[in-house]
Amino acid sequence: MKTEAELIDRILKGEWRHYAILVDKYEARVFNYVNYLMGNREDAEEIVQDTFVKAYRFLKEFRGDASFSTWLIRIAHNTCLTFFRKKKPEKVSLDQVDNRGTDDPDPSDNLDADNRQYVLKLALAKLKTDERSVVTLFYYQQLSLKEICDITNFSLSNVKILLHRSRKKLLEILKEMGVKQSTL
Template identity: 30%
Template sequence: MQTTSDDVLIGRIAKGDRLAMQVLFARHHVRVYRFVLRLVRNEATAEDLISEVFLDVWRQAGKFEGRSQVSTWLLSIARFKALSAMRKRTDKELDDETAEAVVDTSDDPEVSLAKKNKSEVLRQCLTALSPEHREIIDLVYYHEKSVEEVAGIVGIPEATVKTRMFYARKKLAEVLKQNGIDRGWP
């Protein structure tokens, strides 16, 4: 069962095969969780959404048409759920008085760079990107999705994916340079 393709697993899940569901979950839950966590930035919410994603897979496996990879389908479901959850958020905004009372205990840039390795700095710099650009970078570089697959997941034309990638990389290069990293990634 471990070597069974995702497409075969989906077919078996559609017929109610619980073992196939367990294998699919074991194979993809970490990747989908990390993707959702990067969007919602809350571990508890991400865990709840992962449960919903795989519950949808269990219920909707028979509707999977195979026009994309199963992993792409999973990320599409996850993205939709994450965006819906973010729209429903009821977090209160800080008022000016409360925001001014918060003490900034963060290190200065030199100390931060001394403490972190380059990959941690890169992850930090990714937060400076817009959500749209961060999402594209995440799907392409962390989830190794093609431009075509990203277009399907996000629901935008491939040309738009390419444009967002261009501007995201440009902005990321600027932010990295501001943080003392100028090319030369070993």
């Protein structure tokens, strides 16, 4: 198995078929990040595709200062921000949560893993883009604060503050939804 640096070198020398190895390695990770940020599978799939096209086009600009995965997530992050500027994302109101059908999980019940994911996704949709992004990068992508800084272009102190405020805001949203902290 070739290292990422070797793969990138070969791709830059015209052996573009090696790019599929990088796509296979990172596609799920990029999709998970984008999907949580967007809250919409169709938009997420489109953004993931755009991300990999952009990464391929600008691969010669990858300097290796950060890991390839961090560089790729940053492209995905910026692509999401561009998407949000062009098209306002759908917001989920608490009325929609209260008016769910009988088949939807009730957040006040004990939450199994699927229901927990559903409720968290609803709550994340209520956060601002930057808040949702930082929470997703930290908890779902399990990136370090430095990697989050590299992706978002925020200072370390801004990331820490944003993460702290986002957690508090997320807990308030979950409380409003009737979810007890002990069920998470």
